[in-house]
Amino acid sequence: MVFKVGLLGLGTVGTGTAKILLDAARRHPLLETLEIHKVGVRSLDKPRAVDLPEACLTTDLEAIVTDPDIDIVVEVIGGLEPARSLILEAIEDGKHVVTANKAVISRYGNEIAEAAKKAGVYVLYEAAVGGGIPVIQPLQQALGVNRIETVTGIINGTTNYILTRMESEGGDFAPILDDAQKLGYAEADPTADVDGLDAADKIAILASIAFGGKIRREDVFTEGIRNVSASDVNYAKTLGFVIKLLAIAKRNDDSDTTIQLRVHPTLVPLNHPLASVNDVNNAVLVEGDPIGRVMLYGPGAGEGPTASAIVSDVMAIAATLHMESPAEEKLPNPLLSNAYSDYKTISPMEDLESRFYLRLMVKDKPGVIGHLGDIFGQHGLSLESLVQIGLQDNLAELVIVTHEVKEGDFQKALEILKASSADVDSIASVLRVLG
Amino acid sequence: MVFKVGLLGLGTVGTGTAKILLDAARRHPLLETLEIHKVGVRSLDKPRAVDLPEACLTTDLEAIVTDPDIDIVVEVIGGLEPARSLILEAIEDGKHVVTANKAVISRYGNEIAEAAKKAGVYVLYEAAVGGGIPVIQPLQQALGVNRIETVTGIINGTTNYILTRMESEGGDFAPILDDAQKLGYAEADPTADVDGLDAADKIAILASIAFGGKIRREDVFTEGIRNVSASDVNYAKTLGFVIKLLAIAKRNDDSDTTIQLRVHPTLVPLNHPLASVNDVNNAVLVEGDPIGRVMLYGPGAGEGPTASAIVSDVMAIAATLHMESPAEEKLPNPLLSNAYSDYKTISPMEDLESRFYLRLMVKDKPGVIGHLGDIFGQHGLSLESLVQIGLQDNLAELVIVTHEVKEGDFQKALEILKASSADVDSIASVLRVLG
Ligand SMILES: NC(=O)c1ccc[n+]([C@@H]2O[C@H](COP(=O)([O-])OP(=O)(O)OC[C@H]3O[C@@H](n4cnc5c(N)ncnc54)[C@H](OP(=O)(O)O)[C@@H]3O)[C@@H](O)[C@H]2O)c1
Ligand SMILES: NC(=O)c1ccc[n+]([C@@H]2O[C@H](COP(=O)([O-])OP(=O)(O)OC[C@H]3O[C@@H](n4cnc5c(N)ncnc54)[C@H](OP(=O)(O)O)[C@@H]3O)[C@@H](O)[C@H]2O)c1
Numbered sequence: 001m002v003f004k005v006g007l008l009g010l011g012t013v014g015t016g017t018a019k020i021l022l023d024a025a026r027r028h029p030l031l032e033t034l035e036i037h038k039v040g041v042r043s044l045d046k047p048r049a050v051d052l053p054e055a056c057l058t059t060d061l062e063a064i065v066t067d068p069d070i071d072i073v074v075e076v077i078g079g080l081e082p083a084r085s086l087i088l089e090a091i092e093d094g095k096h097v098v099t100a101n102k103a104v105i106s107r108y109g110n111e112i113a114e115a116a117k118k119a120g121v122y123v124l125y126e127a128a129v130g131g132g133i134p135v136i137q138p139l140q141q142a143l144g145v146n147r148i149e150t151v152t153g154i155i156n157g158t159t160n161y162i163l164t165r166m167e168s169e170g171g172d173f174a175p176i177l178d179d180a181q182k183l184g185y186a187e188a189d190p191t192a193d194v195d196g197l198d199a200a201d202k203i204a205i206l207a208s209i210a211f212g213g214k215i216r217r218e219d220v221f222t223e224g225i226r227n228v229s230a231s232d233v234n235y236a237k238t239l240g241f242v243i244k245l246l247a248i249a250k251r252n253d254d255s256d257t258t259i260q261l262r263v264h265p266t267l268v269p270l271n272h273p274l275a276s277v278n279d280v281n282n283a284v285l286v287e288g289d290p291i292g293r294v295m296l297y298g299p300g301a302g303e304g305p306t307a308s309a310i311v312s313d314v315m316a317i318a319a320t321l322h323m324e325s326p327a328e329e330k331l332p333n334p335l336l337s338n339a340y341s342d343y344k345t346i347s348p349m350e351d352l353e354s355r356f357y358l359r360l361m362v363k364d365k366p367g368v369i370g371h372l373g374d375i376f377g378q379h380g381l382s383l384e385s386l387v388q389i390g391l392q393d394n395l396a397e398l399v400i401v402t403h404e405v406k407e408g409d410f411q412k413a414l415e416i417l418k419a420s421s422a423d424v425d426s427i428a429s430v431l432r433v434l435g
Numbered sequence: 436m437v438f439k440v441g442l443l444g445l446g447t448v449g450t451g452t453a454k455i456l457l458d459a460a461r462r463h464p465l466l467e468t469l470e471i472h473k474v475g476v477r478s479l480d481k482p483r484a485v486d487l488p489e490a491c492l493t494t495d496l497e498a499i500v501t502d503p504d505i506d507i508v509v510e511v512i513g514g515l516e517p518a519r520s521l522i523l524e525a526i527e528d529g530k531h532v533v534t535a536n537k538a539v540i541s542r543y544g545n546e547i548a549e550a551a552k553k554a555g556v557y558v559l560y561e562a563a564v565g566g567g568i569p570v571i572q573p574l575q576q577a578l579g580v581n582r583i584e585t586v587t588g589i590i591n592g593t594t595n596y597i598l599t600r601m602e603s604e605g606g607d608f609a610p611i612l613d614d615a616q617k618l619g620y621a622e623a624d625p626t627a628d629v630d631g632l633d634a635a636d637k638i639a640i641l642a643s644i645a646f647g648g649k650i651r652r653e654d655v656f657t658e659g660i661r662n663v664s665a666s667d668v669n670y671a672k673t674l675g676f677v678i679k680l681l682a683i684a685k686r687n688d689d690s691d692t693t694i695q696l697r698v699h700p701t702l703v704p705l706n707h708p709l710a711s712v713n714d715v716n717n718a719v720l721v722e723g724d725p726i727g728r729v730m731l732y733g734p735g736a737g738e739g740p741t742a743s744a745i746v747s748d749v750m751a752i753a754a755t756l757h758m759e760s761p762a763e764e765k766l767p768n769p770l771l772s773n774a775y776s777d778y779k780t781i782s783p784m785e786d787l788e789s790r791f792y793l794r795l796m797v798k799d800k801p802g803v804i805g806h807l808g809d810i811f812g813q814h815g816l817s818l819e820s821l822v823q824i825g826l827q828d829n830l831a832e833l834v835i836v837t838h839e840v841k842e843g844d845f846q847k848a849l850e851i852l853k854a855s856s857a858d859v860d861s862i863a864s865v866l867r868v869l870g
Pocket of ligand 2: 445447448449475478479481494511512513517537538562563566735737738
């Protein structure tokens with residue numbers, strides 16, 4: 001039995017996907033049963049890095065998603081539209097779909113999963129999170145027998161590259177972003193990466209699978225890395241931490257339906273497995289009962305890795321189709337389905353407990369520390385460490401790490417500090433601390 | 436549809452397995468369709484850490500593997516016999532099998548896979564390698580679309596624990612092994628772990644799946660960690676390495692059927708992802724085309740993690756059974772099958788290229804270094820670094836790291852060094868360096 005693939009898009013990921021499918025030797029033998037039937041692009045006369053029969057290429061993407069010969073549609077054009085509509089049309093036409101489109105899946109994943117369920121087809125998106133790293137499949141299958149407690153990811157390569165360089169060079173955000181853009185590690189418009197939006201898309205997808213429920217994309221609290229300064233990176237190092245943009249999904253201990261869901265720069269203890277994930281690499285740490293901690297690490301983007309994930313999804317579908325007897329009623333593979341019925345409630349940030357890193361400039365005069373201590377005490381905030389870093393212009397720079405405290409209480413204490421102009425000159429930075 | 440599980444063994448892993456199956460809430464919904472039917476043990480009156488109906492327990496393991504009500508047999512008694520025979524009987528009786536038994540699978544995996552193919556049943560063994568870490572399933576599925584080049588693992592927790600302590604404490608092997616035994620991190624008879632035999636079982640299993648061929652267990656070159664000394668750990672650190680017991684399977688560039696397969700203590704560069712895998716943790720690094728490097732990291736043993744892997748295999752089988760229509764001819768799930776037809780040829784160690792670490796005591800007199808240089812030169816052996824460490828009793832201690840050289844040539848040079856009694860007092864240690 002041969003399955004025909006319709007490829008929407010022949011850019012970075014599409015090209016990588018075609019390369020694997022056109023060169024099956026010494027890969028999983030199932031790949032021999034897959035065949036590229038049509039490829040949809042925007043422009044027919046661009047030079048292409050893969051050899052495809054000319055008749056394969058078309059600009060008519062609608063024709064691909066309704067082509068009766070095609071079994072599996074791979075969507076790698078990106079963006080919200082026409083990607084979303086094409087995926088839905090393919091499903092309605094009874095085709096299975098594989099996509100790398102985190103923007104679409106994090107926003108329209110439920111709509112798509114329900115349509116897929118109705119049509120009796122599969123929609124898989126391993127490539128949408130962590131590039132080539134197997135993340136979604138293990139979460140849903142091998143790790144799925146665990147009661148998942150947290151999923152913590154470094155899932156944006158651009159920001160991890162920038163933070164790694166800030167750490168190793170002691171440099172500031174802006175010039176390193178600039179350089180990253182020149183070197184092709186950051187896009188001309190870096191917003192989606194640098195402001196944490198891409199990581200938020202991805203953690204919304206992971207949370208949905210890890211906790212088996214629908215997620216509203218807009219519920220993800222998101223803070224990017226623009227305000228992380230060279231001094232914070234440096235002080236963090238002195239205190240035994242490295243700053244990473246973490247995406248965190250966590251089940252609340254006391255509830256089956258409410259979870260925490262957030263993306264923000266975070267101080268990670270140096271001995272934590274995520275602390276040594278550097279450069280453009282990604283990693284996802286899964287904690288669950290009874291497995292403990294498992295980490296999946298590797299290249300989070302790029303032609304080859306992302307294509308590997310795409311083709312592994314195509315293969316998973318092909319494997320299932322091989323088992324089916326076309327004649328009679330199909331029973332879906334329960335490990336490849338993910339239409340959830342209920343929405344998860346996301347806890348408000350004020351209710352979360354975490355440790356905080358706080359850098360502030362205070363007046364250099366007697367009694368200031370005592371007064372700060374009073375403010376902290378009144379808000380149930382106890383200090384794990386307090387370092388006085390230096391004096392300049394009659395101001396002392398203080399770096400504080402708190403014990404775990406409710407974010408709401410911390411923010412109230414912060415408001416009062418900001419208002420205490422007799423003692424406090426300014427709040428230079430506030431970051432959350434893992435664990 | 437409910438599937439009935441027969442559990443052979445209720446020790447560490449069996450107990451963990453029963454705990455998951457008896458408490459399915461907030462785990463993958465498929466677990467609700469699994470039921471423990473019988474549990475086989477050696478002694479009926481041991482206290483057990485799980486609540487099972489008394490009628491469940493039996494000492495008649497044969498009765499379990501032939502019980503017509505049972506769909507899936509989980510073998511967690513360990514050892515070669517009766518484990519192997521019970522697995523084969525279960526298969527012959529048409530039951531699917533899940534096992535954690537690396538000793539049996541690495542030796543009789545082919546026989547078992549062929550019997551399973553004939554009987555149309557699945558035999559899965561995710562728990563046999565890397566405890567709870569999903570390794571076998573990703574290798575066979577998500578990563579299987581890649582052309583796998585190498586699989587490099589830290590896959591024995593006991594030796595990694597010992598080496599980690601040697602590194603952090605600067606201590607010697609023997610007293611730390613002693614302590615590890617007292618603390619329960621090493622067994623009373625530590626041979627299987629310390630001499631690399633357990634890691635050899637596991638890399639034989641991984642190689643078979645990664646490269647899609649049969650492996651003869653006895654082909655694995657195996658060297659344990661008994662001879663790793665505190666000074667070597669220390670010198671390695673100075674040179675920017677950490678010593679790990681690595682299990683390596685590597686496809687030869689120029690061949691489809693020959694691979695390298697070995698377990699030995701290895702100097703790993705500090706910036707390598709495997710270098711920071713510490714304590715009892717395991718990790719498997721997979722390198723392939725086009726994915727690049729992916730690492731799977733986590734707890735390599737223990738009740739909870741190993742049980743997680745066992746149950747994930749049971750679930751994979753259940754998922755496949757859910758799709759089958761019992762009435763008609765079954766088509767096997769190609770992602771869960773692994774009966775290979777051909778044996779892999781293992782390259783002799785002499786043919787392998789690697790870097791070497793060499794520590795030797797030489798006479799402290801003029802011309803010695805020059806003479807050593809001549810011997811190395813004659814065998815095509817060039818030095819990456821040479822450190823003279825100290826003088827004692829008219830002897831100088833030299834630590835050398837070579838560039839890549841054929842193991843055969845290196846060993847010849849070593850023989851000549853050993854015979855050069857005018858210059859060389861003794862060879863203190865020889866270790867391989869990761870490439
Ligand atoms: N690049 C990565 O490393 C990576 C990693 C993970 C996930 N992803 C995801 O993978 C998807 C594809 O990314 P990419 O980097 O491969 O994008 P890309 O290089 O920009 O390629 C996009 C492809 O889609 C085609 N296309 C775009 N809009 C089209 C339209 N309206 N009609 C017809 N064809 C259209 C383009 O045609 P032309 O060639 O004719 O211009 C091009 O072939 C995105 O969802 C992205 O988020 C990418
Ligand atoms: N422990 C780990 O962390 C780990 C990790 C990975 C893989 N594994 C593998 O998992 C398997 C089980 O290990 P384990 O640590 O769970 O072993 P274990 O604690 O020694 O338990 C063995 C169980 O099997 C029963 N048993 C042994 N021989 C028997 C016989 N001839 N007839 C009937 N029952 C018999 C014992 O019965 P009684 O209870 O009545 O004595 C016991 O319940 C082994 O293959 C091991 O290599 C273990």
